[in-house]
Amino acid sequence: MKITVLSENTAGAGFLAEHGLSYLIEHNGNCLLFDTGASDVFLKNADKLNLDVPSAVDTVVLSHGHWDHGNGLQHLHGQKLVTHSKSFIKRYRKGNDSALAFIEENSLVVITGCSHSGICNIINQAQIVTGIQKVKAVMGGFHLKKNNEQTHKTIQFFKRLGVEEAYPSHCVELEALSAFQREFNNLQVKTGMEIVI
Numbered sequence: 001m002k003i004t005v006l007s008e009n010t011a012g013a014g015f016l017a018e019h020g021l022s023y024l025i026e027h028n029g030n031c032l033l034f035d036t037g038a039s040d041v042f043l044k045n046a047d048k049l050n051l052d053v054p055s056a057v058d059t060v061v062l063s064h065g066h067w068d069h070g071n072g073l074q075h076l077h078g079q080k081l082v083t084h085s086k087s088f089i090k091r092y093r094k095g096n097d098s099a100l101a102f103i104e105e106n107s108l109v110v111i112t113g114c115s116h117s118g119i120c121n122i123i124n125q126a127q128i129v130t131g132i133q134k135v136k137a138v139m140g141g142f143h144l145k146k147n148n149e150q151t152h153k154t155i156q157f158f159k160r161l162g163v164e165e166a167y168p169s170h171c172v173e174l175e176a177l178s179a180f181q182r183e184f185n186n187l188q189v190k191t192g193m194e195i196v197i
Helices: 041-048 067-075 119-130 149-161 174-184
Strands: 002-007 022-027 030-034 059-062 080-083 099-104 107-112 135-141 165-169 194-196
Touching: 002 041, 022 041, 022 099, 041 067, 059 067, 099 119, 107 119, 119 135, 119 149, 135 149, 149 174, 165 174
Parallel strands: 030 059, 059 080, 107 135, 135 165
Antiparallel strands: 002 022, 002 194, 022 030, 099 107
16 A cells, blocks of 8 residues: 655655645555645645646545644545544534554554544554454554653554554654654655555
C-alpha cells in the first residue's frame, strides 16, 4: 500500500504545509482520500506530484468534523463521503473519531486522523473489528504532546504489539515525535512524502 501525504503541519521540500491532515491512500487497486486538511493545500500539493485527486478518488473518508481535517471538502464535488454520523454537529474540543484499518499480509495498518479517543483504544478497536491481532504499522495523528508518561506508555503498547512502523504526524508535538523517532527510527512525516507499507 502507498500513502501520499498531501496535507500536514510540516512541509516537505517544495510543498506547502498547514495545520491539517490529508492522505491519499492506494491499496489493492483502490484509491481513497483520508481527510482533506484545512483548505485547498491538499490539491495544490497533489498538483505538484502530478496527481489529479478529483479524478482519481471516488471516496473521501473524513476522520472527524474538525476544520483542520474537513474544510478542504469544499474543494471537492461528487465524491462519496464516509464519516461518523456525528461528524458535523457543533463542537469545540472533543470529537467522534474514526480511523481506517487495512489488512495487509494478515496484519493491520491503522491510519488515524487525531486519535481523540486514544491511539491505543483505536488500535484495540481495529483488532476487535477485524479479528486480527498483529499490527504492522500505525500512521496519523496520535494526539500526544510531551515526552511524558502517556507517550512512554503509548510507545510501550506499540512495542508489546510488535508494531514495525510508526508514523506519528499532525497533532503530535516535537517532544513526542522525538520519543517515537528514537524507538522506531521513523522519518518525520512531511507534505509530499510517499510512504510504502
